[in-house]
Ligand SMILES: NC(=O)C1=CN([C@@H]2O[C@H](COP(=O)(O)OP(=O)(O)OC[C@H]3O[C@@H](n4cnc5c(N)ncnc54)[C@H](O)[C@@H]3O)[C@@H](O)[C@H]2O)C=CC1
């Protein structure tokens with residue numbers, strides 16, 4: 109992929125100095141993997157850094173690995189001038205400001221499946237502990253008592269379990285609870301009832317679920333905003349719960365209004381709660397949480413849902429692999445803030461990404477000026493793929509020379525929006541001039557710019573169409589405006605137009621010889637693609653495309669421009 113190659117180049121430069129910071133405890137298998145794959149990297153494990161210490165340190169690092177404790181805020185990210193990736197060794201990324209990361213082009217990855225079973229099993233452990241008072245009975249006996257009659261429990265068989273959030277963990281809990289012969293109902297606005305029914309789960313509204321369940325278990329991610337899940341279970345929702353029902357939260361503390369929960373427990377409206385997660389972790393000065401933890405009918409664990417040997421090895425290696433992938437300039441498999449593209453698809457798209465990025469570079473150098481709307485059309489088999497990475501590559505190519513922003517797959521769309529650039533995609537599996545062809549058309553506010561029909565050979569001729577293809581894995585530009593040259597966009601290329609008559613090539617060659625610049629390839633593109641006759645232009649002017657080994661000094665370019673009939677002299681760097 110285009111930006112991947114760039115990042116690879118960046119990192120290649122910095123090979124000796126790759127620095128990875130790990131601020132929460134992760135399994136050593138993940139660190140071993142980093143050491144094996146990036147032997148030259150400096151890996152610093154600094155758990156327990158204070159926010160200001162993290163802010164002061166982060167500027168040196170290329171990768172940051174965290175779990176749920178480190179708060180990766182916008183301020184931390186603002187100081188992270190070299191950071192390419194934040195790896196979350198776990199699922200929830202609510203401790204990472206992913207929007208700020210996206211704006212800065214920092215990729216955020218997680219381990220979406222590594223700890224699912226651990227979280228589901230812990231939820232079941234909490235369910236059974238609540239039903240049978242295991243923690244209370246254990247503490248009582250260790251205190252030398254034998255309180256057999258105090259710990260009368262309930263069976264879960266034939267009870268109704270309400271699952272709020274039927275995602276990966278929610279579904280794993282549902283399956284396990286079915287094994288306990290519970291009846292499962294669920295609320296999740298994004299799950300099709302039919303799909304749930306196939307798994308033996310009945311979808312209901314949140315209100316119905318609250319009214320019918322004996323046990324309720326929460327499994328949504330924590331999101332803010334008007335439709336977010338923060339405070340999903342508040343005073344009203346708790347009041348709807350069946351008297352004597354029990355609540356389990358192994359998802360995120362912020363999902364429950366903790367003060368309202370304490371009240372519902374004190375009023376004995378609900379029989380108990382089992383909490384693994386809290387709005388403040390670790391609990392320091394939050395009085396409500398301290399009272400909840402101390403409450404007789406509340407079971408607590410210190411965010412242990414993911415804490416199994418298996419899950420920790422899983423998430424640590426999963427994230428370490430992705431950190432290596434990104435630091436090597438490739439695309440990770442579980443990016444939270446970028447399109448998810450299968451690695452097989454990426455392999456196919458890579459030369460096209462390079463092509464499109466170079467088309468963007470070519471356009472801005474040949475035709476500098478404001479841009480508002482671009483049509484990107486694809487013809488051939490390539491049109492059948494998810495081509496979002498190509499759009500990102502185009503934005504990078506178009507804007508990198510005019511913007512300070514480091515454009516990549518993560519922030520391309522955000523940056524395009526900031527520049528007022530709209531990209532429209534057209535796809536057709538019917539081949540155009542070439543089997544797989546990409547065409548970029550710059551659309552002015554009045555439709556297509558008029559220069560296609562413009563005067564041939566004038567110096568201010570507009571270039572608003574570029575086409576390219578990939579042959580044997582190598583990108584080639586096959587159309588520049590009304591000309592149909594064929595060249596590999598690489599290194600330095602001189603473009604100029606000349607009357608289609610003898611002696612022109614010699615004249616250009618002579619000047620380049622004077623400055624000792626070697627020509628290693630040359631193509632003279634006619635203004636008509638004869639095989640297809642798609643253009644009706646006068647054939648009297650040709651486009652010369654000259655690949656040179658070194659940049660040509662400005663004075664030589666000036667001299668060329670003054671050479672009578674040679675016009676539109678432009679040096680392009682790819
Ligand atoms: N305690 C722990 O150590 C662990 C906690 N978790 C947490 O568990 C939660 C679930 O994780 P996954 O199942 O992997 O996520 P997931 O993304 O697979 O599932 C979340 C589900 O919540 C649903 N949802 C979204 N908004 C909702 C709403 N307003 N009401 C009801 N449902 C809604 C989604 O449609 C989705 O199906 C996350 O918060 C995660 O951070 C995960 C692993 C370990």
Ligand SMILES: O=C(O)C(=O)COP(=O)(O)O
Nearest residue numbers: 175176177198199200414
């Ligand atoms: O993966 C998650 O979402 C978790 O909550 C696990 O958190 P942890 O990695 O144990 O701090």
